[in-house]
Amino acid sequence: MSHIPFKKCVKDFLATFLLACAIFYPLMGFVLNGFELEIKPYRPLVPALSMAVIRTFFLYGLQPFLQNQWQKSGAQRVEKKEKTALLAIVILIATICFTLMVPFLFSNYWLNVGILCLIYILLALGLNIVVGYAGLLDLGFVGFYAVGAYTFGILSSYTGLGFWSVLPLAALVAAGFGILLGFPVLRMHGDYLAIVTLGFGEIIRLILNNWTELTGGPNGMRIPPLTFFGIEFTRRSKYGGPLFHELFSLEYSSATRFQLLYLVILAFTCLVAYISWRLPKIAIGRSLLALREDEIACRSLGINHVGTKLMAFASGASIAGVAGVFFGAQQRFINPTSFTFFESALILAIVVLGGLGSTVGVIIAAVVMTALPELLRDFSEYRVLLFGLLMVIMMIAKPQGLVRQKYSQYTFE
Amino acid sequence: MAQKREEKILSVTNLQVSFGGIRALDGVDFSILEGSISALIGPNGAGKTTVFNCLTGFYRPSGGSINFKNSQGHSLNLAALFGSLPFSWNRDQLSTYFKYLPNKFFGGTHLVTRAGIGRTFQNIRLFKELSVTENLLIAMHRDFRGTLIKGLFFPKIYQQNEKKQLSKAKYWLERVGLLSLANERAGDLPYGLQRKLEIARTMCVNPRLICLDEPAAGLNPAETEELSSLILSLKEIDKVTVLLIEHDMSLVMNICEQIVVLNYGQVIAKGTPEEIKNNPKVISAYLGTENV
Ligand SMILES: Nc1ncnc2c1ncn2[C@@H]1O[C@H](COP(=O)(O)OP(=O)(O)OP(=O)(O)O)[C@@H](O)[C@H]1O
Ligand SMILES: [Mg+2]
Numbered sequence: 001m002s003h004i005p006f007k008k009c010v011k012d013f014l015a016t017f018l019l020a021c022a023i024f025y026p027l028m029g030f031v032l033n034g035f036e037l038e039i040k041p042y043r044p045l046v047p048a049l050s051m052a053v054i055r056t057f058f059l060y061g062l063q064p065f066l067q068n069q070w071q072k073s074g075a076q077r078v079e080k081k082e083k084t085a086l087l088a089i090v091i092l093i094a095t096i097c098f099t100l101m102v103p104f105l106f107s108n109y110w111l112n113v114g115i116l117c118l119i120y121i122l123l124a125l126g127l128n129i130v131v132g133y134a135g136l137l138d139l140g141f142v143g144f145y146a147v148g149a150y151t152f153g154i155l156s157s158y159t160g161l162g163f164w165s166v167l168p169l170a171a172l173v174a175a176g177f178g179i180l181l182g183f184p185v186l187r188m189h190g191d192y193l194a195i196v197t198l199g200f201g202e203i204i205r206l207i208l209n210n211w212t213e214l215t216g217g218p219n220g221m222r223i224p225p226l227t228f229f230g231i232e233f234t235r236r237s238k239y240g241g242p243l244f245h246e247l248f249s250l251e252y253s254s255a256t257r258f259q260l261l262y263l264v265i266l267a268f269t270c271l272v273a274y275i276s277w278r279l280p281k282i283a284i285g286r287s288l289l290a291l292r293e294d295e296i297a298c299r300s301l302g303i304n305h306v307g308t309k310l311m312a313f314a315s316g317a318s319i320a321g322v323a324g325v326f327f328g329a330q331q332r333f334i335n336p337t338s339f340t341f342f343e344s345a346l347i348l349a350i351v352v353l354g355g356l357g358s359t360v361g362v363i364i365a366a367v368v369m370t371a372l373p374e375l376l377r378d379f380s381e382y383r384v385l386l387f388g389l390l391m392v393i394m395m396i397a398k399p400q401g402l403v404r405q406k407y408s409q410y411t412f413e
Numbered sequence: 414m415a416q417k418r419e420e421k422i423l424s425v426t427n428l429q430v431s432f433g434g435i436r437a438l439d440g441v442d443f444s445i446l447e448g449s450i451s452a453l454i455g456p457n458g459a460g461k462t463t464v465f466n467c468l469t470g471f472y473r474p475s476g477g478s479i480n481f482k483n484s485q486g487h488s489l490n491l492a493a494l495f496g497s498l499p500f501s502w503n504r505d506q507l508s509t510y511f512k513y514l515p516n517k518f519f520g521g522t523h524l525v526t527r528a529g530i531g532r533t534f535q536n537i538r539l540f541k542e543l544s545v546t547e548n549l550l551i552a553m554h555r556d557f558r559g560t561l562i563k564g565l566f567f568p569k570i571y572q573q574n575e576k577k578q579l580s581k582a583k584y585w586l587e588r589v590g591l592l593s594l595a596n597e598r599a600g601d602l603p604y605g606l607q608r609k610l611e612i613a614r615t616m617c618v619n620p621r622l623i624c625l626d627e628p629a630a631g632l633n634p635a636e637t638e639e640l641s642s643l644i645l646s647l648k649e650i651d652k653v654t655v656l657l658i659e660h661d662m663s664l665v666m667n668i669c670e671q672i673v674v675l676n677y678g679q680v681i682a683k684g685t686p687e688e689i690k691n692n693p694k695v696i697s698a699y700l701g702t703e704n705v
Contacts, residue, residue: 186519275565282564282571283554290551293540300469300534301552302526302618306519409596410546412583 006089013056013093020048042104049097057090099266103259111258113374115330118265119323121366124350125276126319132357133285134312135292137194139344140201144174144317146339148324150208153221153334163226163329167322174321178313186306201344209336220335223328226257233257265326272319277359281408288312349387353394355401364402422447422482422622422654429476430463437463439678450648450655452665455675456698461658462535465624469532470525473497483528484621494524531620533611535627541600545591545610548599549582552617585613589643605636609643616651623647625657629664637661641668
């Protein structure tokens with residue numbers, strides 16, 4: 001009886017949302033500006049989404065709690081597991097709605113903070129595969145981030161490739177660098193591995209800094225503005241092509257470019273988060289966990305530890321590479337100072353704070369660690385001090401990180 | 414039937430291993446019949462674990478060879494798996510040579526296991542932070558392959574695969590009496606159950622020869638009794654050849670058909686339990702020479 005109708009939940013949510021859209025569009029979608037009727041496509045989405053969330057929450061979210069009250073007198077008790085599952089669904093839906101609305105609710109500044117958050121989530125999820133799942137302590141992770149960003153810079157300035165074609169290429173190039181790092185450290189563990197990877201990150205930064213002909217050295221590289229499959233976001237066309245705001249009959253806004261970028265990164269982050277969440281539940285991901293626990297036992301069970309390690313490095317690196325491309329597209333300028341050891345340490349701190357191997361924890365920690373400094377702009381000099389304090393407190397209070405990695409439970413009938 | 418039992422599944426000839434100046438193994442020769450239970454015994458430091466490490470590919474012998482009869486009935490030189498066979502122009506050997514050449518640099522330990530030799534460790538090596546069931550599932554990673562895309566994006570289809578895995582896991586959990594503890598953290602199990610879990614985990618990779626390194630170490634008499642019936646059942650039910658290292662002589666004498674005695678890296682005796690019991694060399698190796 002107390003089973004959660006997940007499908008029904010989603011169906012109800014969508015139905016409410018569509019109905020609310022139908023009501024709110026005529027009411028709020030058009031704005032009379034002088035004699036012109038302007039279309040504001042995003043305005044009605046906010047109340048519609050909120051309506052849907054609230055309705056779903058009251059329909060399904062409260063049900064188990066209420067039932068628990070009613071059924072106290074001896075009848076079947078609602079299982080705790082189901083309750084938390086439902087709560088998770090509600091929170092998930094609310095989060096998705098919120099993140100979807102961010103680009104249309106907030107100012108350009110906060111939109112960019114949001115993009116930065118997503119980039120750090122990506123980086124942390126990538127590092128989580130290497131450190132959290134496979135147990136390979138990597139202190140040079142920022143190297144792959146730099147490789148991604150510079151792949152974008154170099155390819156666009158020498159071959160004229162755009163954002164969309166660079167995206168998969170950067171992932172491949174970064175994965176290649178991941179494997180390049182993987183080979184020499186195949187037999188290393190712990191401290192030795194940490195030192196070598198640290199060196200690797202520094203080597204990449206130094207090469208970028210000193211190979212002036214290719215990378216522009218400390219002067220950095222310019223990244224071309226983001227386009228929507230060749231359609232520009234500028235106010236006036238540079239090459240005479242169609243413009244985004246004309247094509248979709250929107251009012252020109254400098255934010256449109258970032259809104260699109262945000263949505264693209266969001267989609268990609270969701271994909272990576274899903275993969276990262278799903279990974280420990282399937283055979284290949286379990287091999288990673290096994291590698292972390294005991295490499296010798298792994299080999300004795302027929303797991304190819306070389307391939308598994310390289311796969312961990314390559315997949316982590318390619319995620320970082322893609323994050324680098326996003327970073328380039330947002331900043332439109334890259335130079336080696338963005339890829340110092342401090343970044344590596346920050347990403348590692350995020351993963352450790354979030355809980356090694358826990359996707360949800362890592363995401364929360366990434367948001368906190370990126371958004372917090374923005375909230376505390378006035379105290380920016382004490383940023384690192386605050387991080388340190390936070391780390392110390394966390395390690396005392398919750399040494400396992402925010403969310404402890406939970407493993408799947410199996411039932412045998 | 415009787416003839417089949419006479420076939421050797423493993424033969425070790427003139428095996429040599431040295432660590433720096435120490436000759437840990439110095440010309441070890443023995444062979445094991447398919448479907449038998451054999452024991453490798455000897456005083457501490459005799460080189461028993463070193464033999465196991467060679468059999469399962471963790472050490473590369475500096476001399477001698479190990480031949481294993483694979484599931485197709487061919488004799489497989491384990492050195493071939495590591496790309497350390499000498500180069501020759503023989504056409505058949507040339508293809509094996511190049512096939513396994515990369516393993517010379519990257520290691521091919523896992524290939525030995527895939528060929529059918531499973532092992533356990535003297536100091537238990539479970540995946541301690543993972544659950545009991547997950548320990549078994551990890552061992553079954555080769556049973557249902559090609560599942561990355563399916564596993565990530567088609568959980569429903571994947572679950573059907575997993576059902577088969579889980580039923581096999583359930584089978585082994587029942588065999589070793591761990592079904593009620595299936596979701597426990599493996600590191601939290603009592604010592605005796607950890608030993609059993611390790612054996613079950615090794616059995617999940619479908620070995621045809623299982624090497625047990627001191628399976629009864631640290632067990633109480635009741636647990637040892639259960640263990641010996643488990644080992645016998647491996648032979649009877651699963652038709653696996655068992656090779657075990659053990660210091661518990663009553664266990665060895667009760668269940669083994671053949672015993673190989675090592676001392677200082679050399680085989681000092683081979684034979685049935687009766688023969689070994691009365692062998693003066695063995696007695697002196699264990700008790701020291703008698704001064705009469
Ligand atoms: N990796 C190694 N490096 C150097 N010496 C080693 C190594 N492995 C084993 N040895 C040496 O080889 C000899 C044989 O060791 P081994 O572990 O095979 O003994 P064992 O018969 O298993 O003893 P035990 O009954 O105590 O387990 C010992 O002298 C040991 O010190
Ligand atoms: Mg030993």
